[in-house]
Amino acid sequence: MKSINPNAPLNVFKPQGVKNPKEAELGIFYTNDMHGDVNHLAKFKTAHDTFKLENKTTPSMTLAAGDCLFGADKQRNSLMVKLFNMMHLDALSLGNHEFAGGSKPLADSLKNADFKTVNCNLKIDDDSPLKERLKDKKIVRSAVFMKGGHKFAVIGTAPVNSYIGKTENNVKPLNLDDTIKEINKETKELEKQGINKIILCSHLGYGEQGDLKVARETEGVDIIVGGHTHTTIEGVNTKDKGGTHKLNLLMSKRNEPVIITQAAGLNKYAGYLNVVFDEKGVLKTDKIKNNLYDLNIFEDSKIAQNLMDKELGKKVVLAKTATDYTPANTYEERFKENPLSNLFADAVKEQTGVDVVLFNAATVRGGVNGAITNYDVKFSMLPFNTNMQEVKMNEKDLVDVLNAMSGTILTTNKDPQVLRTAGMKYTVHNDVEFAKSGNKNALIDMQIGDKKVDVENPRRDKKFKVIVSNYLFNHDLTKNILSKYKKNAKSVGHEQDLFTNYLKSHKNIDLKQPTEKRANFTHEYTSRDELNAARKEVLGDEAESI
Numbered sequence: 001m002k003s004i005n006p007n008a009p010l011n012v013f014k015p016q017g018v019k020n021p022k023e024a025e026l027g028i029f030y031t032n033d034m035h036g037d038v039n040h041l042a043k044f045k046t047a048h049d050t051f052k053l054e055n056k057t058t059p060s061m062t063l064a065a066g067d068c069l070f071g072a073d074k075q076r077n078s079l080m081v082k083l084f085n086m087m088h089l090d091a092l093s094l095g096n097h098e099f100a101g102g103s104k105p106l107a108d109s110l111k112n113a114d115f116k117t118v119n120c121n122l123k124i125d126d127d128s129p130l131k132e133r134l135k136d137k138k139i140v141r142s143a144v145f146m147k148g149g150h151k152f153a154v155i156g157t158a159p160v161n162s163y164i165g166k167t168e169n170n171v172k173p174l175n176l177d178d179t180i181k182e183i184n185k186e187t188k189e190l191e192k193q194g195i196n197k198i199i200l201c202s203h204l205g206y207g208e209q210g211d212l213k214v215a216r217e218t219e220g221v222d223i224i225v226g227g228h229t230h231t232t233i234e235g236v237n238t239k240d241k242g243g244t245h246k247l248n249l250l251m252s253k254r255n256e257p258v259i260i261t262q263a264a265g266l267n268k269y270a271g272y273l274n275v276v277f278d279e280k281g282v283l284k285t286d287k288i289k290n291n292l293y294d295l296n297i298f299e300d301s302k303i304a305q306n307l308m309d310k311e312l313g314k315k316v317v318l319a320k321t322a323t324d325y326t327p328a329n330t331y332e333e334r335f336k337e338n339p340l341s342n343l344f345a346d347a348v349k350e351q352t353g354v355d356v357v358l359f360n361a362a363t364v365r366g367g368v369n370g371a372i373t374n375y376d377v378k379f380s381m382l383p384f385n386t387n388m389q390e391v392k393m394n395e396k397d398l399v400d401v402l403n404a405m406s407g408t409i410l411t412t413n414k415d416p417q418v419l420r421t422a423g424m425k426y427t428v429h430n431d432v433e434f435a436k437s438g439n440k441n442a443l444i445d446m447q448i449g450d451k452k453v454d455v456e457n458p459r460r461d462k463k464f465k466v467i468v469s470n471y472l473f474n475h476d477l478t479k480n481i482l483s484k485y486k487k488n489a490k491s492v493g494h495e496q497d498l499f500t501n502y503l504k505s506h507k508n509i510d511l512k513q514p515t516e517k518r519a520n521f522t523h524e525y526t527s528r529d530e531l532n533a534a535r536k537e538v539l540g541d542e543a544e545s546i
């Protein structure tokens with residue numbers, strides 16, 4: 001990443017400087033997929049303060065590309081809205097996590113927003129709580145801003161491939177093709193008003209079925225500030241160079257340049273885009289800067305910290321850690337052996353006395369550096385805080401759950417799910433040859449305690465006490481298998497409470513990576529790019545980068 005020494009002078013967000021009065025320079029401070037993270041908010045505020053200071057004589061905007069609020073968490077959402085107001089955020093697009101608690105909490109949170117929420121691809125019915133936000137113009141299709149004597153417009157899009165609209169019928173996203181039509185419709189309206197510098201604040205995700213397709217098939221969009229896929233995009237690249245140097249400068253349907261950004265997620269980086277438009281409102285490709293800065297290079301903002309203390313209470317250390325764990329990215333976090341996930345699984349097993357604990361890899365997030373605090377548990381590590389359920393599951397269904405989830409690693413365009421466990425270890429096929437065979441039974445072997453399970457002939461009369469997360473009860477691949485257990489499932493508590501109680505009772509934790517893995521695979525992909533290449537071998541042109 002583009003980074004600097006914490007003690008270096010300013011000019012991190014230095015403008016390029018434009019001498020031609022007919023040209024327009026714009027600096028954009030951007031973020032995405034914060035997921036309500038609070039552990040880096042004080043540094044985030046300092047980074048933004050630095051940006052505003054260094055761009056005080058240059059047109060500038062602050063944009064957030066979705067998943068910045070978090071479901072029905074009133075406390076956290078109140079903090080985020082107040083911080084965004086303090087930062088004079090220009091526009092927010094809606095992501096799937098804004099809807100995690102339904103439309104009502106979102107509508108309530110946005111009521112107090114001083115910024116615009118932009119969206120053109122959600123169908124919001126009259127009985128939706130969000131209708132009030134449309135009436136008071138907190139939510140708009142696009143917003144126009146006058147900066148340095150030039151007009152800039154921001155359009156917004158929500159994801160088309162998430163749970164929005166599945167739990168409530170009065171909000172529905174359009175499909176991708178119709179979304180592109182709506183973007184083009186809105187750009188034409190803006191151009192009729194003489195506005196030719198247009199930004200899309202997108203939560204469609206990076207890829208050929210997301211922002212890349214949008215860039216190629218729209219007319220008038222100059223910049224796409226993206227989110228949803230947690231993609232890290234460094235620099236300005238006319239082709240995919242691998243790693244974080246992904247294709248992000250391409251030509252629109254009108255044969256004009258479009259630049260795409262995305263800053264990973266969870267407040268890891270501050271994104272800075274600086275561009276120059278020519279007198280026709282077209283980007284000058286030799287005048288585009290796209291940098292990411294690690295937020296750890298910035299000091300904590302006392303103003304932000306005081307606001308956090310007021311809104312969330314004081315930060316308290318629950319346990320100290322002898323070994324740190326810092327995943328480099330979400331691929332490492334979710335596809336490699338994860339000691340933090342193992343610790344959480346062991347914590348649940350110890351407190352409940354069950355045979356097996358089972359949850360999806362995305363349940364536990366982030367890492368540990370020296371200690372685990374109440375902020376870590378609530379706002380970072382276990383952000384969803386779902387209910388954990390105890391069931392008496394037969395061996396056959398346990399095998400079926402593993403097969404259902406593991407069989408899609410190379411055969412889906414959705415982020416595949418590795419299952420985390422305690423009391424159990426297993427091995428599955430994740431190689432190209434097996435995926436091409438069409439065989440859905442990816443499970444090779446499984447061991448519960450010290451007993452091996454015959455995965456080819458699992459028993460229905462052999463039962464185990466199993467803790468299952470609510471996520472697996474509702475996931476498309478596993479809900480039919482687990483539906484028979486739902487009625488008699490016993491709640492053992494929510495994730496955050498279970499983990500907090502464990503940490504308080506242990507005080508000192510060792511997160512040393514185990515030599516024996518719980519989830520084992522026939523092939524070890526070293527990176528997400530390598531996994532995507534394998535998926536392309538299996539899916540061909542239908543493969544999407546995930």
